[in-house]
Every structure is written in C-alpha cells, then in structure tokens.
Amino acid sequence: NPNPGTSGPSIGAxxxxxxxxxxxxxxxxxxxGQIQTYTMGEYVSRNLVQGRRRVFSAISNGPLLVFDDxxxxxTRVSTGxxxxxxxxxxxxxxxxxxxxxxxxQCLEQETLRELWRAxxxxxxxxxxxxxxxxxxxxxxxxxxxxxxxxxxxxxxWATDEFTSFAFFKTF
Numbered sequence: 140n141p142n143p144g145t146s147g148p149s150i151g152a153x154x155x156x157x158x159x160x161x162x163x164x165x166x167x168x169x170x171x172g173q174i175q176t177y178t179m180g181e182y183v184s185r186n187l188v189q190g191r192r193r194v195f196s197a198i199s200n201g202p203l204l205v206f207d208d209x210x211x212x213x214t215r216v217s218t219g220x221x222x223x224x225x226x227x228x229x230x231x232x233x234x235x236x237x238x239x240x241x242x243x244q245c246l247e248q249e250t251l252r253e254l255w256r257a258x259x260x261x262x263x264x265x266x267x268x269x270x271x272x273x274x275x276x277x278x279x280x281x282x283x284x285x286x287x288x289x290x291x292x293x294x295x296w297a298t299d300e301f302t303s304f305a306f307f308k309t310f
Contacts, residue, residue: 151187153194156209158187160196167209177212179204186269188227190248197222200237205251216251220244226271231289233276235259235266243269243278245289255292259285 151158159166160183167175183204184197194206196213200221204213220236227233231254233245241259246252259266259278268279275295278285286295 149185149187153189154209158194160185160187186225188225190227190232193248195225195227195232197225218244223266224269226269228271229273233269233271235269235278238265241266243287257287257292
C-alpha cells in the first residue's frame with residue numbers, strides 16, 4: 140500500500156516471479172500468489188534489473204543486492220560505491236553512485252568482479268538513470284547523457300543540450 144500521492148513501488152518480473160522493492164523491503168511473488176517478504180532494514184532502491192541468471196537491486200545509497208535464488212534472501216555485495224541506479228545486459232551489470240563524487244562501475248555478472256570504473260562529471264540534481272544495451276551503457280542526468288563502451292569503459296560521447304540556455308536567449 141503506497142503512501143497517498145506517491146507512485147508506488149516498481150515491479151520487475153524474472154524467473155517466474157514478480158520482484159517488488161518498496162520502502163525497506165523486497166517482496167517476491169510467485170505465480171500462484173505466494174508472497175515472500177525480505178525486510179532489508181534500510182531503504183531499497185526502486186531499480187531492479189534482471190541479469191542472465193540473477194536479479195539485481197540495491198540498498199539506496201548502499202551495496203548491491205543479488206538474488207541468486209528468489210526463494211532465499213538477496214546477498215549484499217559491496218562494490219565500493221553507494222549505489223543510486225543500476226542496469227544489466229549480457230554478462231555485465233553496471234551501477235552509478237550517488238555523489239558528491241559520481242562514478243560509473245561495471246561488473247561481470249557471474250563473479251561480480253569489477254571490469255572497470257569511470258569518474259563522472261559533477262551534475263546538479265545527480266544522475267537519475269542508467270540504461271544498457273549490448274555494447275554501450277548510457278548514464279542519464281537532468282541535463283546530460285554520457286555513453287561508455289561496456290567492454291572497455293571508454294567514454295564515447297556526452298551531451299549538454301539541455302543545460303545550455305543560449306537557444307532560448309536568441310528568441
């Protein structure tokens with residue numbers, strides 16, 4: 140039951156179950172309606188992603204949460220970052236941290252070994268999203284998007300079009 144005026148929890152489907160992060164708990168619902176509650180004691184990120192064999196979430200501003208088996212509580216895995224958002228595709232899971240020093244980190248899903256880490260520019264309002272495809276990971280902010288190659292960690296491009304007001308001043 141979300142608080143009035145909020146959007147409620149996010150929901151992700153994986154392994155024949157629904158995963159619902161909400162407040163300080165993660166709920167796993169089976170197809171026959173059985174609900175397993177995992178109380179985490181800290182606020183859970185609204186991000187929830189499915190990897191190849193695992194489901195990933197995070198403690199908001201804390202460690203990665205890894206479901207190896209949805210019938211068991213998730214494992215807390217420290218990545219060295221305080222996680223804000225995450226994404227997964229192929230064999231890689233990536234996370235972006237809360238500031239004041241923003242970082243992007245990609246890990247191999249099976250071993251959770253760090254593949255690479257990159258510092259991100261300071262961003263007013265923080266980074267609010269992370270998307271991934273087979274070759275690239277995209278870090279999103281209110282006024283910027285950055286693209287990195289997933290395999291190498293090399294920065295491909297960055298945009299600033301929404302932070303510039305020069306266009307509006309000419310009109």
